[in-house]
Amino acid sequence: MKNKRSDQKSTQKLTKKATKKFTNFKAEEQWLESMFREGWALSGYGSEEWDDHTYRFEAANPEEAHSRKYRIDYRLLKRKEDFEDYRSLFEDAGWQNLAKSARYAKHIFWTDREDAASDIFSEDDSYKQREKRKMKACLTNVASCFIGFLICTALYVWFKYPGVMYAGTAIGLIGGLKGLFDYSKHRRIYRTFP
Numbered sequence: 568m569k570n571k572r573s574d575q576k577s578t579q580k581l582t583k584k585a586t587k588k589f590t591n592f593k594a595e596e597q598w599l600e601s602m603f604r605e606g607w608a609l610s611g612y613g614s615e616e617w618d619d620h621t622y623r624f625e626a627a628n629p630e631e632a633h634s635r636k637y638r639i640d641y642r643l644l645k646r647k648e649d650f651e652d653y654r655s656l657f658e659d660a661g662w663q664n665l666a667k668s669a670r671y672a673k674h675i676f677w678t679d680r681e682d683a684a685s686d687i688f689s690e691d692d693s694y695k696q697r698e699k700r701k702m703k704a705c706l707t708n709v710a711s712c713f714i715g716f717l718i719c720t721a722l723y724v725w726f727k728y729p730g731v732m733y734a735g736t737a738i739g740l741i742g743g744l745k746g747l748f749d750y751s752k753h754r755r756i757y758r759t760f761p
Contacts, residue, residue: 583607583625588620590752592639599637603627606703611665635679638687641701643672660684672704691760698757705750712742
């Protein structure tokens with residue numbers, strides 16, 4: 568019985584989860600690379616755009632390459648065909664996409680190949696466009712929070728439920744301020760590109 572359990576343990580991979588929030592894609596890429604240097608290879612991540620992201624890691628195989636590059640793109644692909652074309656374009660260039668489906672707006676790519684391009688973008692304008700797409704998503708979240716606040720306010724006025732007003736205020740203020748904070752961070756990065 569003990570031998571069977573120890574065999575199962577030896578075939579199972581060690582895993583680790585980490586929850587973090589980044590408002591800077593470069594800092595996130597550097598953190599993922601540092602995790603790999605510590606022996607943890609990213610195996611997946613949550614698609615949530617509003618909350619902190621949950622990253623799942625597996626223990627890196629010692630025979631794997633000693634360095635791994637991670638790069639992030641932010642792009643909403645509405646159709647499955649567009650996602651498959653997008654994914655295959657990067658795979659042809661030596662990059663693996665960890666996003667599971669077209670629902671993901673944040674796409675994390677990785678490569679161990681030395682013959683792969685050093686980056687997923689070839690020019691500064693591509694980085695600028697990525698930041699622009701992220702800023703647009705932040706403003707969309709702010710607008711959604713504001714609309715939620717207005718709906719809760721209208722429900723309070725009509726039905727006099729104070730709980731609805733508290734929820735609306737929390738959604739509007741906390742969510743809206745968080746979205747504006749994220750927008751301003753990405754706006755600062757956007758302005759660094761020529």
